[in-house]
Amino acid sequence: MSELVLSKRFGKPDSQLLATYLADGGYEAAKKALAMDPDAVIEEVKKANLRGRGGAGFPAGIKWSFMPKDDGKTHFLCVNADEGEPGTFKDRALMRHDPHQLLEGIIIGCHAIRADYAYIYVRGEMWEEKAILERAIGELREKNYLGQGIFGTQKNLHIAVCTGAGAYVCGEETAMINSIEGKRGEPRLKPPFPAQVGVFGLPTTVNNVETLSNIPHILKNGGDWFAGLGIEKDGGTRLFGVSGCVKKPGLYELPQGTNLKYIIEEVAGGLLDGKTLKAVIPGGSSCPVLKPDEIDRPHSYDSMRDVGSMAGSAGIIVIPEDTCMVAAMTNLAHFYAHESCGQCTPCREGTHWLHLIISRIEAGEGEMEDIDLLLEVCHNMMGTTICPLSDAAAMPMESFVTKFRDEFEEHIRLGRCPKNGQLS
Amino acid sequence: MALEFSAESEARIQRALEEYYDRQAALLPVLYVAQDQFGHVTPEVTELVAKRLQLPRMHVESVASFYTMYYKAPIGRYHVQICRTLSCAMSGAGAVIQHVKKKLAIGPGEVTPDGKFSMEEVECLALCGSAPAMIINKTNYENLTIEKVDQILNACD
Numbered sequence: 001m002s003e004l005v006l007s008k009r010f011g012k013p014d015s016q017l018l019a020t021y022l023a024d025g026g027y028e029a030a031k032k033a034l035a036m037d038p039d040a041v042i043e044e045v046k047k048a049n050l051r052g053r054g055g056a057g058f059p060a061g062i063k064w065s066f067m068p069k070d071d072g073k074t075h076f077l078c079v080n081a082d083e084g085e086p087g088t089f090k091d092r093a094l095m096r097h098d099p100h101q102l103l104e105g106i107i108i109g110c111h112a113i114r115a116d117y118a119y120i121y122v123r124g125e126m127w128e129e130k131a132i133l134e135r136a137i138g139e140l141r142e143k144n145y146l147g148q149g150i151f152g153t154q155k156n157l158h159i160a161v162c163t164g165a166g167a168y169v170c171g172e173e174t175a176m177i178n179s180i181e182g183k184r185g186e187p188r189l190k191p192p193f194p195a196q197v198g199v200f201g202l203p204t205t206v207n208n209v210e211t212l213s214n215i216p217h218i219l220k221n222g223g224d225w226f227a228g229l230g231i232e233k234d235g236g237t238r239l240f241g242v243s244g245c246v247k248k249p250g251l252y253e254l255p256q257g258t259n260l261k262y263i264i265e266e267v268a269g270g271l272l273d274g275k276t277l278k279a280v281i282p283g284g285s286s287c288p289v290l291k292p293d294e295i296d297r298p299h300s301y302d303s304m305r306d307v308g309s310m311a312g313s314a315g316i317i318v319i320p321e322d323t324c325m326v327a328a329m330t331n332l333a334h335f336y337a338h339e340s341c342g343q344c345t346p347c348r349e350g351t352h353w354l355h356l357i358i359s360r361i362e363a364g365e366g367e368m369e370d371i372d373l374l375l376e377v378c379h380n381m382m383g384t385t386i387c388p389l390s391d392a393a394a395m396p397m398e399s400f401v402t403k404f405r406d407e408f409e410e411h412i413r414l415g416r417c418p419k420n421g422q423l424s
Numbered sequence: 425m426a427l428e429f430s431a432e433s434e435a436r437i438q439r440a441l442e443e444y445y446d447r448q449a450a451l452l453p454v455l456y457v458a459q460d461q462f463g464h465v466t467p468e469v470t471e472l473v474a475k476r477l478q479l480p481r482m483h484v485e486s487v488a489s490f491y492t493m494y495y496k497a498p499i500g501r502y503h504v505q506i507c508r509t510l511s512c513a514m515s516g517a518g519a520v521i522q523h524v525k526k527k528l529a530i531g532p533g534e535v536t537p538d539g540k541f542s543m544e545e546v547e548c549l550a551l552c553g554s555a556p557a558m559i560i561n562k563t564n565y566e567n568l569t570i571e572k573v574d575q576i577l578n579a580c581d
């Protein structure tokens with residue numbers, strides 16, 4: 001059994017409360033960090049090889065070092081708790097079971113990037129998690145761990161919970177910034193990057209909940225220790241979410257770079273009885289799908305990229321042999337068509353056409369030309385839009401068509417779905 | 425008659441104004457306050473919110489229309505939102521959705537004649553590890569089966 005870092009306190013009685021967090025040594029890392037120079041904190045995080053857990057895997061320490069110094073402006077930390085990528089359910093657990101771990105990470109992060117304000121942007125539907133965080137923030141304010149001169153230092157820090165209202169695209173960092181400002185959650189063109197012009201026009205860092213939850217442990221035990229938990233250039237553990245057709249779906253904390261096949265077959269108990277594996281989406285629905293002969297490799301940013309997919313949010317979706325891949329793709333095409341914000345023509349039109357054409361094929365009304373048409377639509381959606389949602393829709397769709405083309409052809413030949421649209 | 429915020433709503437609005445950076449940043453939370461009081465967000469409601477926060481009416485209207493959780497039409501006292509996305513769909517969400525539609529005799533976006541229930545098919549709720557999943561009002565329900573859904577709906581009064 002490998003070492004648990006993030007989920008060690010999950011399931012303990014009253015794990016959400018400040019009292020139990022303090023009893024477990026909580027906020028010692030924050031005190032230590034506040035006594036350090038902010039740049040020394042950033043150096044420790046760089047040493048840890050912590051890569052962003054929101055999906056893109058950008059090194060956290062390097063992102064923090066982009067924030068301006070001594071510019072006399074107010075700085076912000078925006079915490080991305082909008083978790084909406086299909087297959088992903090880790091940030092919810094981190095907020096539900098250990099809100100103070102996240103809050104301590106936020107305090108340390110705000111010291112490092114010299115921010116006086118942090119906003120936690122929680123997905124609208126997560127009512128319970130918003131309430132848990134608000135209560136935890138209240139506990140900290142009472143103890144003067146938040147407010148003016150926190151922990152008896154010169155540091156001022158205000159943390160507030162912001163709320164989403166049902167838009168997947170608000171997980172994209174610039175859309176989230178607009179939403180926090182009280183605007184429509186439409187992504188902004190970059191540059192300027194948030195570190196220069198972020199929320200309220202001021203320097204801002206955006207980090208994922210899981211990224212920040214790692215920070216107290218890095219400060220407590222050192223960057224080298226954290227780096228040693230993972231693999232080269234990719235430190236620490238990760239919360240892998242396994243869903244779909246396995247015996248034990250759920251959340252598992254394992255070292256970065258744990259073998260994907262091992263996660264599915266051993267950790268999650270393998271496929272349900274009588275089922276065999278057809279496909280795996282390794283990191284949330286925006287990652288290209290893998291075939292069974294492609295999964296015997298480390299689940300890490302680099303290794304997943306090498307096999308043509310992505311580690312993404314580490315939400316692993318396991319698809320069995322008797323699932324219709326055309327139906328599965330139709331399901332996801334509906335998601336992206338629904339979630340495109342509509343600002344860019346290739347994305348707005350592309351997601352709409354993908355859904356239309358794939359639904360037609362699934363209904364048995366497709367033509368052979370439709371398959372290449374799907375690929376052409378995907379091609380036109382890539383690399384030309386304001387935010388990556390368009391690519392995030394096109395890449396997995398393209399992989400479904402190219403890797404399971406025979407199923408698409410069969411639908412068209414038969415004039416119906418051979419599995420009657422079976423997903424389960 | 426012109427709409428007015430209740431004392432309770434007004435207290436929540438005050439708290440939001442203290443919590444966020446400026447008046448506009450309080451808009452999303454205040455729209456929820458308004459929705460909690462008035463049930464859904466009508467043009468009269470956006471007008472009231474705009475006046476209270478001193479924001480342009482068009483801005484409030486355009487923000488409210490962007491986000492799906494601000495309801496533009498009445499919903500039931502119990503708003504049943506069932507996840508339709510892949511992990512849930514592979515774990516039996518389709519059957520659950522069919523069952524709820526039949527049991528309540530309504531489709532997505534509709535309200536039962538007595539105003540008790542409304543239903544919607546929604547996208548991934550970040551509960552995929554315990555699929556199929558749904559939310560009724562502000563409560564999550566996981567690992568659903570037809571029997572479990574029956575029990576949950578029958579217990580709504």
Ligand SMILES: Cc1cc2nc3c(=O)[nH]c(=O)nc-3n(C[C@H](O)[C@H](O)[C@H](O)COP(=O)(O)O)c2cc1C
Pocket residue numbers: 051052053054055056057058060063080081082083084085168169170171172173174206207208209211212387388389392
């Ligand atoms: C369409 C879209 C949705 C996203 N959703 C999320 C999300 O729900 N949570 C998240 O942390 N990052 C999400 N991201 C990534 C963020 O833009 C951003 O990269 C991330 O929050 C940075 O944090 P990190 O560096 O700590 O990973 C999304 C990106 C895109 C393009």
Ligand code: SF4
Pocket residue numbers: 169186187339340341342343344345347348385386387388389390
């Ligand atoms: S790519 Fe799609 S979601 Fe992103 S800004 Fe353009 S239209 Fe909106």
Ligand code: FES
Pocket residue numbers: 086087088507508509510511512513547548549550551552555556557
């Ligand atoms: S797919 Fe239903 S909760 Fe994620």
